[in-house]
Amino acid sequence: MPPDFAALRKQFPTLEHWAHFDIARKAPLPLCVEASMQSYMKDVYERAGETAFSMEETDRTRETVARLVGVPAKTLAFIKNTSEGLNIAALGLGLGSVDKVLITEFEHAACVFPWRRLQTKGVEVDVVRARNGGLPVDAFMEQMDDRTRAVAVSWVAYGNGFRTDVPALAKVCRERNIVLVVDAIQAVGVLATPIAELGADVVIAGGHKGLLSHIGAGFMYCREEIIPKLEPPYAARFSFAVDDKWQEPLTLASDAHRFEYGNPNFLGIWVLKHSAEFIMSIGLPQIEQRIRELTTYLYDRAEDMGLESCTPRPWEQRAGIISFEVPDPGTVVKKLHERKFITNVKDNRYLRTATHFYNTEEEIDRLLDATMEILRGK
């Protein structure tokens, strides 16, 4: 039986007030998040934090999140946010003046600054430019040479919503011994492909978008063979193979623990566990299917109304984001907000909609009617 998406809307109190098309910024949190925050405090009050506020619980959450995203638990580290994971990758590769990195023009600032910072060490950072609104694997290949050590790219771009063909790019990178680092925050919780099947080396996502969780806790997956090749920029007690702080020689953990260091965000990780369980109770493939239906409806309805999207149409080249290049998108977003629609403006260029399973066709109709009215100056 397909999930009862209409009934699931009741899990999101925000939806009583807003037609919410902005999960690409932050999720309208479900009730399980509130309940888990309360249960965390109950654990602290009644059990002195034995459960939620503990390292053992963090390892249990690792198992849960690993199951949701489709990776072995030992390849998963908890991080604060996407930027932290990207910094761990950028600094951990030990790149220097002979090395080259490819990023793309679609990257969020979080996936530009950590790499550009390496320019001070003499690393060359080349930008792959879009072709027809997308980033074909050929465009990467043309810019690769024997100095290229890493490629960093979003699975789904934050602006126009383009979905990179990560499995194809991963194959090309693997053949050339290039490390592929993927910013997956706009894809996790939306696309059901198990992350280990992508073939990428490092995949990173914060928890506050498609994972329906709170800010401050996310994950970094690192392919097992790559873990020993990444030198963590920070290392402390949780990064090492044993607890003995005087051990000789000092040996970093062989699993993804090596990217963790001190006490983590226990509350954020506890919440993440409950959000992951909530998503699994609905089913990630079912969620992807519903987002596909809704966004296809949005795409087609908009086109019927004369509103051309700059997001590629085929599902394989996009996910939940559909963007429009309209005049003065900031004002359109503001006016939509006055009418109780949450959308977003990106780069003063895109009016961005980000649909999730809790949206409805009726909301999409209203959103498009309101957008057209605003664009016609009404």
Ligand SMILES: Cc1ncc(COP(=O)(O)O)c(C=O)c1O
């Ligand atoms: C593609 C992408 N990467 C990263 C981020 C955010 O990274 P951080 O939470 O580290 O600021 C966003 C949006 O917030 C994003 O859209």
